[in-house]
Amino acid sequence: MECISLRNVVKRFGSIIALNNLSFTIPCDGRFALLGPNGAGKSTTMKILAGLLKPDYGEVEIMGMKPGTKEVKRFLGYLPEDPMPYRILTVRENLEYIASLRGVKKERVDEMLDLLDLRQYERVQAGKLSRGNQQKLSLALILIHNPKIILLDEPLNYLDIPTQEKVINVLRDMKSTFLISTHIMSIATRLTDHVIIISRGTVIWQGSIDELRALGREDETIESVVARMMRNA
Numbered sequence: 001m002e003c004i005s006l007r008n009v010v011k012r013f014g015s016i017i018a019l020n021n022l023s024f025t026i027p028c029d030g031r032f033a034l035l036g037p038n039g040a041g042k043s044t045t046m047k048i049l050a051g052l053l054k055p056d057y058g059e060v061e062i063m064g065m066k067p068g069t070k071e072v073k074r075f076l077g078y079l080p081e082d083p084m085p086y087r088i089l090t091v092r093e094n095l096e097y098i099a100s101l102r103g104v105k106k107e108r109v110d111e112m113l114d115l116l117d118l119r120q121y122e123r124v125q126a127g128k129l130s131r132g133n134q135q136k137l138s139l140a141l142i143l144i145h146n147p148k149i150i151l152l153d154e155p156l157n158y159l160d161i162p163t164q165e166k167v168i169n170v171l172r173d174m175k176s177t178f179l180i181s182t183h184i185m186s187i188a189t190r191l192t193d194h195v196i197i198i199s200r201g202t203v204i205w206q207g208s209i210d211e212l213r214a215l216g217r218e219d220e221t222i223e224s225v226v227a228r229m230m231r232n233a
């Protein structure tokens with residue numbers, strides 16, 4: 001079954017065409033990376049899937065339903081590129097608030113504090129956290145309800161190396177459908193097994209990470225293969 005599907009999606013901002021007949025599908029339990037040069041339309045795609053932007057044209061479905069509906073929000077976790085938890089609430093209060101909105105049990109708050117190493121900051125206001133700890137809290141907030149479908153826009157931004165490893169392991173252990181937008185190939189290779197490359201708002205290549213690697217010349221890194229594809233698009 002398809003969990004995510006976009007068909008001929010067009011999105012314009014004034015005279016800029018951000019998405020230009022974008023089409024792709026992701027099967028349930030699929031782990032996909034969304035790659036593309038700056039301005040290719042990755043964040044716009046994520047926002048449309050999260051229901052924050054409406055396409056001008058085309059069809060978008062999340063498990064056969066329209067994005068942004070109450071029902072879809074229940075099983076979706078979306079991390080925007082620059083997430084901001086509620087600044088005046090403490091780390092614990094942020095988690096408790098989202099837990100109550102999501103209808104998940106309170107014990108989940110403590111689980112998330114431990115899972116993302118946030119215990120020592122639980123009484124600190126989110127606005128006073130370092131950027132990396134805000135990112136960790138944002139991840140905890142979007143994963144608290146164990147979402148079936150996870151959309152992550154640059155999930156490891158601002159995180160130190162031990163925390164990146166921690167988050168990669170947390171995400172790997174989840175049995176969810178993933179779409180991860182990133183510029184860092186190692187995030188794609190470690191967290192996903194399929195890649196969709198877009199450029200100027202349209203798909204220029206899609207396939208498995210193994211197929212992508214196989215396109216490389218002898219000793220060519222996967223980064224170099226992707227860079228070549230983006231340059232030639």
Ligand SMILES: Nc1ncnc2c1ncn2[C@@H]1O[C@H](COP(=O)(O)OP(=O)(O)OP(=O)(O)O)[C@@H](O)[C@H]1O
Nearest residue numbers: 013016017018036037038039040041042043044045
């Ligand atoms: N709110 C907006 N108003 C005007 N133009 C926008 C808006 N959001 C995005 N765009 C434009 O749409 C295009 C796609 O932007 P988007 O942020 O989706 O790209 P991206 O692939 O996520 O880029 P990056 O890798 O640099 O984050 C760009 O040309 C961008 O300038």
